[in-house]
Amino acid sequence: MNSTDLPRLTVRSPADLIAAVPYLLGFHPADSVVVVALSGSRITFAARGDLPGEGDPHEPAGHIAAVTAQQGADSATVIGYGTAARVTPAVDAIRVALADAGLTVLDALRVTDGRWWSYVCAQPECCPPEGTPYDPLASAVPAAAVFAGQVALPDRAALAAQVAPAGGATMRQAAERADRRLTDLLAAAPSTDLLGGRALRTSGVAALRASRGRHRDGERLTDDELAWLCLLLTHLPVRDHAWEHTDGRDEDTAFWAEVLRRAEPELIAAPGSLLAFAAWRAGQGALAAVALERVLTEHPDYSLALLLEDLLRRGVPPSRLDGWPATGLPRARRRAKRRARRRSR
Known part of the structure; x- marks a missing residue:
C-alpha cells in the first residue's frame, strides 16, 4: 500500500475523481483497489493496494480501512480497477471495513476499459448497467495536477524503473x-x-x-x-x-x-x-x-x-x-x- 500528502484538486464528479487518482498516486493503477479519503470536501489521503488473489479479501480490507481511519478523514470513496470478478469482492470488503471504522462511504466504483460503474448508485439514468464512459482529458483535473507539479506515470512498473539498477x-x-x-x-x-x-x-x-x-x-x-x-x-x-x-x-x-x-x-x-x-x-x-x-x-x-x-x-x-x-x-x-x-x- 502506498499513500501521499496530496495536492489540492477540485473534484466534482466520479469522472473527475477517476482522472485525479493517477496524480494522487503518481502512476495509473491497474489490478488495484484505491481508497480516497476526505475530511469535509477536501481529499486528505489516498492509498492503493493490489487486488487480492484467491484468498480472503477481508484481511487487506481491514488494514487499509484502519489506516484510512487514522488520517482524520470522515468519508471515503473506494475505486477498484479490473474485472468485476476480482474487483467486486475487494470493494465490498473495504466498504464494510470502512463503515465499521466509522467512515461514510460516499461511493464505490469499478473502472475498466474507459468506463466506470457504481456499486452505490442504482439509477440507470446516471449509472447505466453498461457503465459510464469517461475521458480523463475532458476533466480539468489533470491540467491542475500537472500545474501543481504532480506526475502520473503509465503504471507502477514505470515507477519501479526509476530505481532500477544502472551500474555495470x-x-x-x-x-x-x-x-x-x-x-x-x-x-x-x-x-x-x-x-x-x-x-x-x-x-x-x-x-x-x-x-x-x-x-x-x-x-x-x-x-x-x-x-x-x-x-x-x-x-x-x-x-x-x-x-x-x-x-x-x-x-x-x-x-x-x-x-x-x-x-x-x-x-x-x-x-x-x-x-x-x-x-x-x-x-x-x-x-x-x-x-x-x-x-x-x-x-x-x-x-x-x-x-x-x-x-x-x-x-x-x-x-x-x-x-x-x-x-x-x-x-x-x-x-x-x-x-x-x-x-x-
Whole structure:
C-alpha cells in the first residue's frame, strides 16, 4: 500500500475523481483497489493496494480501512480497477471495513476499459448497467495536477524503473577501488581513533558534501565518487549524518535516486532508504515504496528501511515530521534499534 500528502484538486464528479487518482498516486493503477479519503470536501489521503488473489479479501480490507481511519478523514470513496470478478469482492470488503471504522462511504466504483460503474448508485439514468464512459482529458483535473507539479506515470512498473539498477562493470571496478581506499584509510587512522570511527565519519561528511555540491551544479558523479560515498554510508554515523541532511526537496530525491540506481547491490541499503525517506517527505509515497522494495529484496533486515516501510504501511503522513530533523531523528533511531533487536531474537 502506498499513500501521499496530496495536492489540492477540485473534484466534482466520479469522472473527475477517476482522472485525479493517477496524480494522487503518481502512476495509473491497474489490478488495484484505491481508497480516497476526505475530511469535509477536501481529499486528505489516498492509498492503493493490489487486488487480492484467491484468498480472503477481508484481511487487506481491514488494514487499509484502519489506516484510512487514522488520517482524520470522515468519508471515503473506494475505486477498484479490473474485472468485476476480482474487483467486486475487494470493494465490498473495504466498504464494510470502512463503515465499521466509522467512515461514510460516499461511493464505490469499478473502472475498466474507459468506463466506470457504481456499486452505490442504482439509477440507470446516471449509472447505466453498461457503465459510464469517461475521458480523463475532458476533466480539468489533470491540467491542475500537472500545474501543481504532480506526475502520473503509465503504471507502477514505470515507477519501479526509476530505481532500477544502472551500474555495470565499471561500477563494480569502482567499488573494488573503494574497498582498497577504505583499507588504506583505516590503516592510516591513529591508534587513538577506535576502529577508525572518526576517520570514517570525517571522510563520509566530506564525501557527502562534495557529492551533493557537484550534483547541485548539474555534474554527474564519477563512478569512484559514487562508490566511495556508498561504501562510507555503510558506517552508521555517516548514514545518520546524511539522514539528518535529507528532507523532501527535489534535489534530495534526485540525488539519492541517482546514487541508488548506480550503486552496487551490496551498497544500496543506505542510499535506497534515504531516497525512500526523501520521497515520503515530498509526498511521493509510491516512489518511496518501490525504493524500499528494492532495498529490502537485497537487505531484508536493514533497520532504517524497515522503519520507513512501517511508516508507509501505517499511512503516517509526512507532515508528522515537520521541523525535521530536530523533531524526529532521536525517536526514529530508537524505533529502528528496537525493530532490529526484535528481528534478531
